[in-house]
Amino acid sequence: MKRALFACLALLAALMLAVTAVAEPVKGTGTANSEIGGPITVEVEVDGSDILSVNVTEQNETVGIGSVAIEQLPQAMVESDSILVDGVATATVTSDALKAAVRSALEDAGLDPAAYEVEVTAAEAGERTPVTLDVDVVIVGAGGAGLTAAAQAKELGANVLVLEKMPMVGGNSLKATGGMNAADTQYQAALGITDSGVQEFIEDTMNGGHNINDLSLVTTMAENSSDAIDWLTSIGAPLPKVAATGGTTHKYLHEPEDGSAVGSYLVEKLNARVEELGVTVMLNTTATSIITADGAAVGVMAQDAEHDYTINAKAVVLATGGFGANFEMMASYNPALANAVTTNSAGATGDGIVMGVEIGADTVDMDQIQLHPTVYQETGLLVSESVRSMGGILVNTDGKRFCNDMSTRDAVSSAELEQDTSSAYIIFDSRITADLKSTQKYINSGITVQGDTYEELAANMGLTGEAADNFVETMNTWNQAVANGEDTEFGRNNGMDDDLSTAPFYAIHIAPGIHHTMGGLKIDTETHVINTAGEVIPGLFAAGETTGGVHGGNRIGGNAVCDFVVFGRIAGQQAASYAAAQ
Ligand code: ADP
Numbered sequence: 001m002k003r004a005l006f007a008c009l010a011l012l013a014a015l016m017l018a019v020t021a022v023a024e025p026v027k028g029t030g031t032a033n034s035e036i037g038g039p040i041t042v043e044v045e046v047d048g049s050d051i052l053s054v055n056v057t058e059q060n061e062t063v064g065i066g067s068v069a070i071e072q073l074p075q076a077m078v079e080s081d082s083i084l085v086d087g088v089a090t091a092t093v094t095s096d097a098l099k100a101a102v103r104s105a106l107e108d109a110g111l112d113p114a115a116y117e118v119e120v121t122a123a124e125a126g127e128r129t130p131v132t133l134d135v136d137v138v139i140v141g142a143g144g145a146g147l148t149a150a151a152q153a154k155e156l157g158a159n160v161l162v163l164e165k166m167p168m169v170g171g172n173s174l175k176a177t178g179g180m181n182a183a184d185t186q187y188q189a190a191l192g193i194t195d196s197g198v199q200e201f202i203e204d205t206m207n208g209g210h211n212i213n214d215l216s217l218v219t220t221m222a223e224n225s226s227d228a229i230d231w232l233t234s235i236g237a238p239l240p241k242v243a244a245t246g247g248t249t250h251k252y253l254h255e256p257e258d259g260s261a262v263g264s265y266l267v268e269k270l271n272a273r274v275e276e277l278g279v280t281v282m283l284n285t286t287a288t289s290i291i292t293a294d295g296a297a298v299g300v301m302a303q304d305a306e307h308d309y310t311i312n313a314k315a316v317v318l319a320t321g322g323f324g325a326n327f328e329m330m331a332s333y334n335p336a337l338a339n340a341v342t343t344n345s346a347g348a349t350g351d352g353i354v355m356g357v358e359i360g361a362d363t364v365d366m367d368q369i370q371l372h373p374t375v376y377q378e379t380g381l382l383v384s385e386s387v388r389s390m391g392g393i394l395v396n397t398d399g400k401r402f403c404n405d406m407s408t409r410d411a412v413s414s415a416e417l418e419q420d421t422s423s424a425y426i427i428f429d430s431r432i433t434a435d436l437k438s439t440q441k442y443i444n445s446g447i448t449v450q451g452d453t454y455e456e457l458a459a460n461m462g463l464t465g466e467a468a469d470n471f472v473e474t475m476n477t478w479n480q481a482v483a484n485g486e487d488t489e490f491g492r493n494n495g496m497d498d499d500l501s502t503a504p505f506y507a508i509h510i511a512p513g514i515h516h517t518m519g520g521l522k523i524d525t526e527t528h529v530i531n532t533a534g535e536v537i538p539g540l541f542a543a544g545e546t547t548g549g550v551h552g553g554n555r556i557g558g559n560a561v562c563d564f565v566v567f568g569r570i571a572g573q574q575a576a577s578y579a580a581a582q
Contacts, residue, residue, distance in 0.1 A: 209552025
């Protein structure tokens with residue numbers, strides 16, 4: 001009895017101790033600066049080692065890129081009780097700033113942030129769970145083509161599943177800034193534009209592509225472009241503004257009314273449509289191979305962090321984009337590009353092409369890769385062509401100019417690749433920064449080096465000895481060429497109105513950036529993937545940058561969007577009707 005009473009008292013004492021030891025949840029607020037959108041402010045609530053909530057109260061990150069980190073990381077921190085969750089691969093600046101804001105909020109709450117930096121381990125290999133799913137149509141990739149195909153196939157009654165390997169939808173399509181080329185549209189008619197029809201569109205696309213494009217695909221794209229514009233209008237994504245397409249005088253570039261970039265505008269609207277239709281999009285899920293039976297595609301194998309999926313489908317649509325972020329693949333077609341940087345989204349690794357080829361698909365124009373000559377090495381940021389047209393020049397690491405810096409993208413890019421480092425510096429001065437807004441963005445984001453004299457700029461660019469002397473001489477020679485109105489060295493004859501003599505002076509390390517891969521899977525006008533014997537692979541369809549033939553040797557601006565809307569729709573329609581017939 002005595003012993004029982006003692007045990008009871010001990011238990012009571014332990015309980016009281018435990019009660020007094022339980023701390024109240026605490027709250028804190030913290031802010032950190034992101035180079036992209038400025039301050040990110042968060043409120044955290046923590047109970048002991050539990051992170052109860054992380055709320056972002058202030059942020060201005062890029063919609064569709066940084067905003068993905070803003071949406072996903074707080075939840076991941078709460079689930080793992082750790083700050084050390086995986087950042088979003090395409091939004092590292094935002095991810096890092098968000099984590100810094102959370103650290104500061106924890107300090108504000110009187111806590112040690114280090115206590116919440118617990119390594120988050122992925123599921124062990126042995127813990128992977130096999131899952132089998134059955135659908136009518138599986139679509140691999142949720143960029144422009146995949147989302148369009150998904151909406152279209154679902155509208156026709158198919159049961160559709162979309163797989164996307166990145167934590168966000170949009171792919172390269174999200175980065176498209178121009179518009180969508182289309183001919184004989186309601187918007188052209190409303191503006192009285194009559195000289196930019198289907199025939200002109202076909203001719204411009206063929207000429208722009210050095211006439212190696214597949215004429216039947218180009219004709220299909222042009223003839224269906226007006227209907228594609230109407231369909232976009234019907235889903236709440238009108239493109240009513242019409243402008244001339246770069247490189248031609250014809251007006252078929254269709255843009256959003258409010259001047260927003262076409263890529264983020266369309267991806268947002270297409271994604272909303274896909275959600276409205278109730279299509280499931282599995283993010284962070286990578287398709288790894290195509291399942292076949294009797295030579296037909298009947299599904300895909302896929303994985304996420306914890307599951308191995310067998311997805312049985314009556315039809316498979318490959319919409320995995322290009323291979324502009326797969327350097328090994330790039331170098332196998334063009335070894336000179338092994339050291340090139342890319343403007344492409346991290347998901348553009350050519351997976352659809354590889355998976356298709358594995359089951360016998362043919363490819364076309366794989367070595368046709370479009371480069372942009374002024375891309376910042378570390379992040380793939382495009383440095384605007386306006387910097388050169390306003391008087392900027394290019395120099396190599398010997399401190400010398402090496403080409404007519406105002407030549408075509410192809411020519412300037414090849415000249416850069418011939419330099420020792422396969423890269424160059426773009427040089428501009430304070431006269432240009434005063435007039436060109438984008439240069440302020442470069443300076444604020446820390447990608448420029450600067451100097452009050454040419455000598456100081458050379459030193460900050462890392463040029464020493466002879467290279468530094470060359471650089472000073474180059475600048476003086478260039479200023480003299482501008483004064484004379486003649487570039488005797490390289491024959492540049494435009495963008496020479498003003499010299500580069502207004503300090504401080506700036507440089508950005510740039511290199512040709514891979515911009516678009518024109519080649520890809522061979523398809524017919526109904527988006528069937530064609531095998532190396534020239535036959536249709538039953539059940540397999542492809543659309544968008546993963547296919548080849550539409551753009552030939554050079555894509556004209558505005559055609560990537562037209563390609564993904566027109567052929568995304570055809571792939572959705574074809575896959576839905578093929579599935580219905582199985
Ligand atoms: P397109 O313009 O042809 O639609 P995008 O680059 O916009 O091309 O979109 C392709 C999408 O496919 C990207 O979001 C990319 O992350 C996704 N993707 C690429 N490979 C795979 C894969 N193996 N599994 C799932 N999604 C993939």
